[in-house]
Amino acid sequence: MPLPSPLSDLVSYCEKLCVKECCGIEAFDFSPVHIASWLHQSRGEPTDKTVGLLNDQLEDLRIRFGTGSSEEGYESDENEMNQFFSTAQVDQLADQIETNLKHALELNQQSNLVEWKPEGTPSTTSHQPELGNDFVRALSWRYATKKFDATKAVSAEDIETILSATNLSASSYGLQPYQFLLIQDKSLQEKLVDASYGQNQVADASAVLVFVIRTDIDADYIKQSAAETEAARGLEPGQLDGYARQMIGSIMSFDDNDRKSWATKQAYIALGTAMAACAMLGIDACPMEGFQPAKYDEILGLESKNLHSVLVLPIGYRAEDDINSKYAKVRKPLGEMVVRVG
Numbered sequence: 001m002p003l004p005s006p007l008s009d010l011v012s013y014c015e016k017l018c019v020k021e022c023c024g025i026e027a028f029d030f031s032p033v034h035i036a037s038w039l040h041q042s043r044g045e046p047t048d049k050t051v052g053l054l055n056d057q058l059e060d061l062r063i064r065f066g067t068g069s070s071e072e073g074y075e076s077d078e079n080e081m082n083q084f085f086s087t088a089q090v091d092q093l094a095d096q097i098e099t100n101l102k103h104a105l106e107l108n109q110q111s112n113l114v115e116w117k118p119e120g121t122p123s124t125t126s127h128q129p130e131l132g133n134d135f136v137r138a139l140s141w142r143y144a145t146k147k148f149d150a151t152k153a154v155s156a157e158d159i160e161t162i163l164s165a166t167n168l169s170a171s172s173y174g175l176q177p178y179q180f181l182l183i184q185d186k187s188l189q190e191k192l193v194d195a196s197y198g199q200n201q202v203a204d205a206s207a208v209l210v211f212v213i214r215t216d217i218d219a220d221y222i223k224q225s226a227a228e229t230e231a232a233r234g235l236e237p238g239q240l241d242g243y244a245r246q247m248i249g250s251i252m253s254f255d256d257n258d259r260k261s262w263a264t265k266q267a268y269i270a271l272g273t274a275m276a277a278c279a280m281l282g283i284d285a286c287p288m289e290g291f292q293p294a295k296y297d298e299i300l301g302l303e304s305k306n307l308h309s310v311l312v313l314p315i316g317y318r319a320e321d322d323i324n325s326k327y328a329k330v331r332k333p334l335g336e337m338v339v340r341v342g
């Protein structure tokens with residue numbers, strides 16, 4: 001017998017990569033933080049109705065298949081947990097989900113999507129800075145926006161904030177071997193659609209950031225960067241010469257391809273920073289590798305400027321009917337992602 005929705009959605013969201021038949025209930029992560037993540041991401045702010053419905057469905061499961069029923073247990077559907085639960089296990093399962101649902105609601109109320117610890121374990125929650133909560137909430141809210149509302153524009157002030165934040169991104173030796181192209185020109189944006197394998201985000205978005213790497217990184221560029229650091233930190237001119245020589249030794253020992261690859265890695269970090277900045281501002285974005293760099297370079301006249309496009313980030317506001325906005329966020333549970341050593 002299949003479980004009813006939304007309980008069935010919750011169960012399938014909590015499935016880990018493990019094969020269901022292999023680990024039984026262990027193949028599911030019903031921890032509060034995971035349930036909180038489901039409530040938050042798939043349903044926005046959970047309504048009393050959803051929570052009431054989930055509790056009714058759990059109660060129904062107990063009545064029909066738990067210890068008080070005349071059944072021998074619950075045979076879960078092939079697409080759910082794919083195993084037989086004895087009546088005692090049904091009660092246990094329902095109790096676990098119900099209890100953790102309560103914890104999940106508390107977590108969501110505090111917006112504390114942090115690692116849950118069983119009762120009795122000291123909690124680190126109270127030491128979590130406020131920003132941490134807002135940040136996780138913003139990252140839960142964001143998604144790769146497929147369809148932008150072409151009528152909505154990001155304000156000039158927000159664009160500047162995103163650019164400033166992106167410019168604060170970390171880079172190897174602080175050399176920033178990249179630049180960001182800001183495109184706010186509909187006819188140019190439309191030209192980029194073909195070069196983006198038909199992805200219309202680049203045309204509909206309010207602005208498009210193209211992350212380009214510099215192909216002219218040489219010893220002079222590195223010396224200049226060291227001189228800027230000396231000036232910014234009030235050092236004597238030449239004080240960082242040794243450091244500059246070390247950087248030159250490292251970066252200039254790469255061949256062209258390796259240097260491009262090194263610069264591209266730095267651009268990816270900047271992309272992540274830009275995406276996080278957008279999320280914090282409630283602005284949508286779509287990270288994109290799905291484009292033809294050679295065509296972008298040609299359309300944007302990049303080669304003559306010693307630049308090469310590596311990543312694209314359309315930004316704007318999601319269209320109401322963007323189907324991607326309706327999908328639950330899919331991430332492996334923290335327990336699977338984090339290897340805690342010691």
Ligand SMILES: Cc1cc2nc3c(=O)[nH]c(=O)nc-3n(C[C@H](O)[C@H](O)[C@H](O)COP(=O)(O)O)c2cc1C
Pocket residue numbers: 142143144145146199286287288289290291329330
């Ligand atoms: C480097 C990178 C390149 C991506 N390229 C594209 C792309 O070309 N088109 C697209 O629609 N989504 C693209 N995505 C979006 C991913 O598919 C998306 O981030 C992933 O499925 C996780 O979903 P979420 O970002 O909505 O949470 C890209 C994401 C990254 C990080």
